[in-house]
Amino acid sequence: MEGLLKNRYSVVGLFLAVLFSVNTVFIVVYHLAGVTGSSAFSAALFFVCETTILVLTFRYVKVIPADWLFCVFLLAIAVSLARNGITAGSKETAILFVAIAAYPTCRFISAGAIGQTKRAFGLTSAFIALFGACATACALYQQWPVPAGKxxxxxxxxxxxxxxxxxxFFVSFVATQKLTQRQAAIISAVLFVSCTIFAAALVRFTFLVLVASMLIAWLLSVGKSRQHIATFIGVIVVAVVCGTLVRFDKIPILISFLTETNAQRNASTSLPPPVAATPQAVLPPKVSDGSLPAISPSQAIPSSSAIPPSPATNSEPAASGLPSASVPPAASRSHDIWPPSCGLEVNIRNSFAERKALWQDSxxxxxxSGLFGxxxxxxxxxxxMKGFPPHNSIxxxxxxxxxxxxTALSGMIIFILFRLFRVARINEDARFVFCMLSFATLISLAHGRLSRDxxxxGMLGLGSAMVELMGSYRKVS
Incomplete structure (x- = not known):
């Protein structure tokens, strides 16, 4: 019986890793199939992952405040839909509920299952990451010097x-495990090679989130575990430096992106007075400098029949060296609302400048926004910034x-992290959940989108399960 339970939890860990890294599956499958996407396949994979986890872990749960906050969040969505209609289309609305369904999917995982589930989860995540590192290294070699940047x-x-x-995800797993010196050395080598490759591919924001979540794990750990985590952090930082130096020709562009500011529009591009009209009416693109057409964000994000592969598809600097593009002003607006970006010249190839404008609008x-948005x-x-989400789920x-x-979503995150903090210092499983939830939250704050979250x-659901069962964790510790 014990062997069957372990096998069951290993299956849960495998499917959980696939669910969390599902975009990597979509990228490979659609490339091999020669298609841009498939709604049927996307829906089927989500259904299989979430249903399998739910069936294998279903149990009686005691309702806690986080569950009530989740219900309030669902109620706010329902009222918003009733008041505003299907503003994003039926497909995008369905994707939102698929993402939200990850909460009840992971909510039923029990305390005894987390310890056994996280091993399969961590190893599967490691396999996905190593496969991706090899594929990225091959792409860099074949496309060198990669004029487009990424x-x-x-x-x-x-x-x-x-x-x-x-x-x-893998690092969050190993950072909450007791490791031998040999295991720590092997993991350090894997991290160095993988992070160097990803840094050379000009991934940026995710590295900042990774290091931040590792610092959280370091603060919660003691003894040799803390030493190992400090080593991992150092290895990641050195790898990022090495990977960036490999792309030395892009360093000046990256520095210019960091220091670039969004200029105010000049008089020739000033906005007309606000008029209440349909939000779809947008001025046609202009030509800047007579050579490069000004690209609107809505043109920058291609539509697809499948779930778009990323909330961060356009979240990293392309470092292409192309000139700035202006965001064309709206000729007419709904709600008589005029966000700051309407008066700015924004280089949409610079994700730093892009985020600054998006967060000013937010x-x-x-x-x-009122009670229901x-x-x-x-x-x-x-x-x-037509076609761009806020890049921040909150x-x-x-x-x-x-x-x-x-408020309901923010309250869920704060409540779970606050309740888990003390237990995370003395229990490895609670520390794993805390670090994973911190990682997921920081990612969502950097380039999140609710329908891709x-x-x-999922981590809020798992965190709620941990909060519910904290009494048993204190006994174990």
């Missing part, structure tokens, strides 16, 4: 970001599902 891995320039996220829109993906229409929740929805919702 290499196309299986036809996707954001693949490196997804594979690095899988490596982050700060403008949140006080105006403007509706799913309404930010993409209200902002003059901001998106406040804007699109209102103050109630944003199955990792965040």
């Amino acid at each position: 290499p196309d891995v299986f036809g996707n320039d954001a693949a490196g970001t997804h594979y690095l996220m899988a490596l982050g 700060a403008y829109l949140i006080p105006r 403007f509706g799913l993906d309404a930010f993409m229409e209200l902002s003059c 901001f998106q929740a406040f804007i699109e599902f209102g103050w109630i929805g944003g 199955w990792v965040l919702f």
Whole structure:
């Protein structure tokens, strides 16, 4: 019986790793099939992963405050949909609920299952990350010197970001394990090679999140575990430096991206007075400098019949060296709302400048969103950064599902992290959940999108399970 339970939890860990790294599966499968996507395959894979985990772990649970906050969040979404209609289309709305379903999927995993599940989860994540590192290295070699900046891995320039996220899942696992010196040395070597490759592929924001989550693990650990984590952090930093130096020709561009500011529009591109009209009316693209057409963010994000592979598809600097492009102003607006980006010249090839403009718009829109918000993906229409989400799931929740929805989601995260903090210092399983939830939260704050946040919702569900069962964890520790 014990062997059967271990096998069952190993299957849960495997499917959990696939669910969290599902974009890496989509990238490979669609490339091999020669298609841009398949809604049927995407839906089937999500259904298989979430249903398998739910069936194998289903149990009676005691409702805790985080569960009530989740219900409030769902209620805010329902009211927002009723008030605003299907603002994002039926497909995107369905994807949102698939992502949210990760919460109940992981909520039923029991305390005894977490310790056995995380091993299969960590090893599967390691396999995905190593496969991605090899594929990225091959792409760099074949496309060198990679004029576009990021290499196309299986036809996707954001693949490196997804594979690095899988490596982050593996690191969260090993950082909460008792390791021998030999194991720590092997892991350090794997981290150095993999991180060097991903840094050479110009992945940036995910590295910052990875190091931040490792610092959290370091603070929660003691003794040799803390020493090993400090070594891992040092290895990652050195690897990032080495990988960046390999692409030395892009360093000046990256530095210019960091120091670039969004300029105010001049008089020739000033906005007309606000007019209440349909949000779809947008001025046609202009030609800047007579050579490169100004690209709107909506043109920069191609549509696909499948789930778009990433909330961060356009979240890293391309370092292409191309000139700045202006975001064309909206000729007319709904709600008579004029966010700051409508008066800015934004280089949409610079993800730092892009985020600054998006977050300025978010700060403008949140006080105006009301109790239930403007509706799913309404930010993409209200902002003059057409087609771009806020790249921050908390901001998106406040804007699109209102103050109630944003408060409920923020409250879930804060409540679970606060309740787990003490236990995480004395129990490895609780520390793993805390570090994974911290990693998922930081990713969502850097380039999150609610309809792609199955990792965040899954870890909130797992964190709620840990909070419910903290009494038994104190006895174990």
